[in-house]
Amino acid sequence: xxxLRRNYSLVELLLVIALALTxxxxxxxxxxxxxxxxxxFSKKSHDYQEIDVIRKAWRQFIGRNGAVTKVESxxxxxxxxxxxxxxxxxxLVFADVKGKRSFLLPGDQxxxxxxxxxxxxxxxxxxxxxxxxxxxxxxxLRIVAATTTEVRP
Amino acid sequence: MIREVNPxxxxxxxxxxxxxxxxxxxxxxxxxxFSLALVGFLSVVFVVFVNxxxxxxxxxxxxxxxxxxxxxTLERLPDKGGEVVIxxxxxxxxxxxxxxxxGRLRPSTxxxxxxxxxxxxxxxxxxxxxxxxRCGR
Numbered sequence: 655x656x657x658l659r660r661n662y663s664l665v666e667l668l669l670v671i672a673l674a675l676t677x678x679x680x681x682x683x684x685x686x687x688x689x690x691x692x693x694x695f696s697k698k699s700h701d702y703q704e705i706d707v708i709r710k711a712w713r714q715f716i717g718r719n720g721a722v723t724k725v726e727s728x729x730x731x732x733x734x735x736x737x738x739x740x741x742x743x744x745x746l747v748f749a750d751v752k753g754k755r756s757f758l759l760p761g762d763q764x765x766x767x768x769x770x771x772x773x774x775x776x777x778x779x780x781x782x783x784x785x786x787x788x789x790x791x792x793x794x795l796r797i798v799a800a801t802t803t804e805v806r807p
Numbered sequence: 808m809i810r811e812v813n814p815x816x817x818x819x820x821x822x823x824x825x826x827x828x829x830x831x832x833x834x835x836x837x838x839x840x841f842s843l844a845l846v847g848f849l850s851v852v853f854v855v856f857v858n859x860x861x862x863x864x865x866x867x868x869x870x871x872x873x874x875x876x877x878x879x880t881l882e883r884l885p886d887k888g889g890e891v892v893i894x895x896x897x898x899x900x901x902x903x904x905x906x907x908x909x910g911r912l913r914p915s916t917x918x919x920x921x922x923x924x925x926x927x928x929x930x931x932x933x934x935x936x937x938x939x940x941r942c943g944r
Contacts, residue, residue, distance in 0.1 A: 677846065680846075680850060684853050687857055691857070691860050694864070695860075695864070695867075698864075698867065702871055709878075713882065772883065773882070773883055793868060793905075794905035795871075795872070795875060795905070796875065796879065796903065796904055796905065797875065797879065798879045798882055798883060798900075799882060800882050800883060
């Protein structure tokens with residue numbers, strides 16, 4: 655039987671394999687984090703654009719329908735003229751005499767309505783995850799719309 | 808003194824010395840050291856890059872919170888009111904905003920030449936958002 659002689663020892667071979675695996679692991683981690691960050695930023699930017707659309711619609715709706723009469727457990731606003739804003743699953747639904755308009759809430763959000771002197775406040779709690787196994791981050795956003803009552807700071 | 812050298816026994820990195828046939832070294836110790844140092848340097852660059860992304864993310868959130876606080880202030884302003892009323896509304900709004908409540912955002916108000924500048928400052932006292940209104944005292 656013929657013996658094959660190599661120019662390196664077994665220890666050298668194992669060391670090179672271990673180093674190569676370490677570098678591959680580092681490269682994969684870099685790729686995974688980079689891709690996760692890019693996706694996260696893209697989603698965040700998209701969320702902000704959607705929230706801007708909701709902000710404008712919210713203010714127009716409150717300005718058009720006047721005084722708010724009731725806040726239903728923080729999840730719906732009822733107006734004196736019969737109009738309402740409520741959360742319906744993943745949508746924010748504006749309903750008045752002109753009809754119904756619904757906006758898809760970006761991401762995994764919770765919504766809360768509250769009344770303050772002179773303003774109605776919409777509080778959004780945006781929940782984001784940086785990656786499939788990454789930590790969850792929460793971001794609270796507050797958007798107010800002036801109602802017909804007098805402003806008292 | 809002349810010494811005879813068999814060219815086949817010279818391995819790369821042997822420094823011109825005779826190398827035993829069985830322990831061929833494809834690189835020198837200095838090459839190995841430099842390559843490991845380069846990998847370490849690139850790893851450090853990557854970690855710094857990821858940390859700066861995290862900082863950028865916080866800054867982006869703070870800027871948006873600052874923008875919303877100023878926007879909400881403008882929405883809450885009464886039709887008539889001087890510097891005192893505007894300042895009070897602004898400070899109240901910033902206190903209610905999540906960034907202000909957490910202490911990440913700080914207000915700055917400057918009145919000069921009939922104009923009131925409302926600003927929101929973040930980390931390292933950097934101005935994140937600012938608006939100037941014409942108003943009386």
